[in-house]
Amino acid sequence: MSQQQAGRPGSGDTGSQKWDQFGDAYDQPTFSGTPRTYVIASMPRSGSHMLGHLLHGTGQLGSPLEYIHTQHLATWQERLGEPTRAATLQAVMRRRTSPSGWFGVKAHWKQFADVMDDQEVMAVLSPQDWIRITRSDKVAQAVSLVIAQQTKAWISFHQAKGEPVYDADAITKGIRAFQKQESAWDTFFETRGITPHVVVYEEMLEDPARTVADVCARLDVPVPAVLPEPGTTRQATAVNAEWRARYLAESGSR
Ligand SMILES: Nc1ncnc2c1ncn2[C@@H]1O[C@H](COP(=O)(O)OS(=O)(=O)O)[C@@H](OP(=O)(O)O)[C@H]1O
Numbered sequence: 001m002s003q004q005q006a007g008r009p010g011s012g013d014t015g016s017q018k019w020d021q022f023g024d025a026y027d028q029p030t031f032s033g034t035p036r037t038y039v040i041a042s043m044p045r046s047g048s049h050m051l052g053h054l055l056h057g058t059g060q061l062g063s064p065l066e067y068i069h070t071q072h073l074a075t076w077q078e079r080l081g082e083p084t085r086a087a088t089l090q091a092v093m094r095r096r097t098s099p100s101g102w103f104g105v106k107a108h109w110k111q112f113a114d115v116m117d118d119q120e121v122m123a124v125l126s127p128q129d130w131i132r133i134t135r136s137d138k139v140a141q142a143v144s145l146v147i148a149q150q151t152k153a154w155i156s157f158h159q160a161k162g163e164p165v166y167d168a169d170a171i172t173k174g175i176r177a178f179q180k181q182e183s184a185w186d187t188f189f190e191t192r193g194i195t196p197h198v199v200v201y202e203e204m205l206e207d208p209a210r211t212v213a214d215v216c217a218r219l220d221v222p223v224p225a226v227l228p229e230p231g232t233t234r235q236a237t238a239v240n241a242e243w244r245a246r247y248l249a250e251s252g253s254r
């Protein structure tokens with residue numbers, strides 16, 4: 001199996017081989033028109049890769065990955081040999097837009113904030129709609145963040161490096177960072193009069209078919225007859241539950 005096949009959405013491969021976000025597993029047929037872009041406005045550890053992979057699986061909504069992440073855009077530029085970041089994004093759009101015309105991007109606030117003042121990139125991106133994903137349980141989200149930071153396993157395709165060590169201060173820092181990022185997205189949408197479609201992680205887990213159907217309705221594409229497999233799998237283990245319970249117990253006693 002090639003590295004790209006190993007990371008292919010829906011392959012069920014959650015082993016040690018890295019998925020390849022730059023590889024052809026996420027390519028669409030070459031698109032020659034003007035794409036319509038939607039942005040998944042996300043937060044770290046909010047289930048954004050799961051949502052992006054579910055939408056990719058519809059075959060209608062592009063392959064929403066982190067194309068505007070500064071480092072990834074630089075990698076794309078190097079690989080595609082384009083002269084500018086804007087031209088690079090255009091080239092990525094040609095390969096990652098579905099025949100429906102939708103091109104999707106997933107961006108955490110910081111990733112978006114890093115490019116939002118680049119007028120050339122924004123003119124190419126030109127978002128037409130927004131899907132916001134949030135996670136209700138901020139303690140669980142922060143526990144997930146701290147474990148990912150420590151083990152470097154950001155997605156189920158990554159092999160964890162080492163055992164995580166409980167760190168209450170890091171969890172608190174994560175919760176505060178999420179509050180700031182949520183509020184930054186709130187302000188961004190409010191000041192521009194945008195009402196994003198909202199996906200809540202916990203609701204997506206309860207009823208992924210509904211989540212996919214609602215996004216398809218919002219973006220006006222047919223709902224797939226069969227729910228796509230997300231490809232990514234849940235990373236949390238009993239350790240996450242233990243840390244969460246310990247953090248809540250200790251915060252209550254402070
Ligand atoms: N299929 C499926 N089912 C249930 N949960 C899933 C699934 N795929 C991803 N996830 C969980 O999503 C959390 C990671 O969120 P993100 O993809 O937004 O993370 S990030 O972009 O890398 O920061 C992270 O949450 P935790 O499980 O709490 O760590 C992932 O496990």
Ligand SMILES: OC[C@H]1O[C@H](O[C@H]2O[C@H](CO)[C@@H](O)[C@H](O)[C@H]2O)[C@H](O)[C@@H](O)[C@@H]1O
Pocket residue numbers: 021044045066069072108154155
């Ligand atoms: O492979 C999953 C993702 O892994 C990287 O991103 C993650 O790491 C960042 C810190 O280095 C963190 O800020 C971010 O929340 C994580 O998603 C990679 O940069 C992503 O492109 C990739 O999707």
